[in-house]
Amino acid sequence: MEQKTVAYQIEPLAQNIQDVRSRHEANRVSWNQGAQRYTEELEDTIEFLRAGNSSLHPVERRNLGDLRAWCRTAIHLQCASGRDTLSLWNEGVSRVIGVDISDVHIANARRITEVLQAPAIWYRCDVLDTPHELDGIASLVYTGRGALCWLHDLNRWADVIFRLLTSGGVVHILDDHPLTWLFDPKQATFIYSGFDYFAHSESSQGWSPNYIGDIGIPVPQQARKFERLWPIAEVFQTLQRAGLTIEYLGEHPDAYWDCFPHLKPELIGRIPMTFSLLARKP
Numbered sequence: 550m551e552q553k554t555v556a557y558q559i560e561p562l563a564q565n566i567q568d569v570r571s572r573h574e575a576n577r578v579s580w581n582q583g584a585q586r587y588t589e590e591l592e593d594t595i596e597f598l599r600a601g602n603s604s605l606h607p608v609e610r611r612n613l614g615d616l617r618a619w620c621r622t623a624i625h626l627q628c629a630s631g632r633d634t635l636s637l638w639n640e641g642v643s644r645v646i647g648v649d650i651s652d653v654h655i656a657n658a659r660r661i662t663e664v665l666q667a668p669a670i671w672y673r674c675d676v677l678d679t680p681h682e683l684d685g686i687a688s689l690v691y692t693g694r695g696a697l698c699w700l701h702d703l704n705r706w707a708d709v710i711f712r713l714l715t716s717g718g719v720v721h722i723l724d725d726h727p728l729t730w731l732f733d734p735k736q737a738t739f740i741y742s743g744f745d746y747f748a749h750s751e752s753s754q755g756w757s758p759n760y761i762g763d764i765g766i767p768v769p770q771q772a773r774k775f776e777r778l779w780p781i782a783e784v785f786q787t788l789q790r791a792g793l794t795i796e797y798l799g800e801h802p803d804a805y806w807d808c809f810p811h812l813k814p815e816l817i818g819r820i821p822m823t824f825s826l827l828a829r830k831p
């Protein structure tokens with residue numbers, strides 16, 4: 550039976566690094582449960598990648614241009630099971646490195662790499678603990694769709710990005726537009742969710758049926774996961790404070806998942822669903 554319920558509660562913002570760490574650790578446990586959906590699709594992912602395909606979004610392809618021409622090493626933060634990371638390889642990046650907190654995701658990524666004999670290295674760790682041996686080697690730090698909301702300390706995240714990049718290297722983000730949090734996903738029109746745009750954090754049990762859905766564990770027994778809404782300006786300013794130069798910020802009507810499944814067709818494309826950002830290390 551499909552589990553339609555995502556039971557969430559509003560949480561205070563993380564106050565200190567201990568709060569941040571405990572939320573990230575809770576997310577590790579929760580993603581180990583959620584990642585089973587990716588495990589089920591592993592054979593399809595292997596075939597998809599073996600055929601030379603790429604899951605890069607058109608917005609990413611447009612912003613990044615011909616990766617073959619300029620990107621030697623890409624580090625993918627929050628790489629999940631590596632489908633997008635290895636898509637970067639299929640797009641012409643010589644060496645790809647993925648970092649993810651979930652044991653299950655990284656085990657999946659290693660399995661795919663073994664089968665495809667891909668030039669990929671994987672690190673299972675909190676993105677905030679990305680090892681220093683990777684400092685200064687990335688022409689591209691890539692963060693994929695659905696990444697930022699899992700982080701509870703953007704300053705430390707931006708510092709990690711800065712240290713990973715080569716001089717002249719870029720970070721690219723394509724993620725949910727924070728405006729989408731302000732509307733109730735169960736409605737056919739845009740009804741205010743009641744969330745505070747500037748300070749919203751929540752915990753939840755259960756996964757959206759339009760993403761991971763039923764994982765075979767009753768919702769009240771699922772691990773609790775913690776998310777945070779990051780306003781666009783905060784993302785922009787945090788990267789700038791870390792020393793990066795913002796070269797592009799875009800707001801896009803393109804959704805990459807069905808987060809408003811009941812929306813009237815005439816309303817689709819009327820609000821930004823995603824944003825993208827490109828910033829360079831001087």
Ligand SMILES: C[S@@+](CC[C@H](N)C(=O)[O-])C[C@H]1O[C@@H](n2cnc3c(N)ncnc32)[C@H](O)[C@@H]1O
Nearest residue numbers: 573580627629649650651675676693694695699
């Ligand atoms: C929505 S998924 C990313 C999906 C990916 N873009 C894709 O298309 O498959 C979010 C990922 O962030 C990872 N994650 C969450 N918190 C993290 C943290 N603190 N450090 C590293 N990875 C984290 C999760 O394990 C999960 O793989």
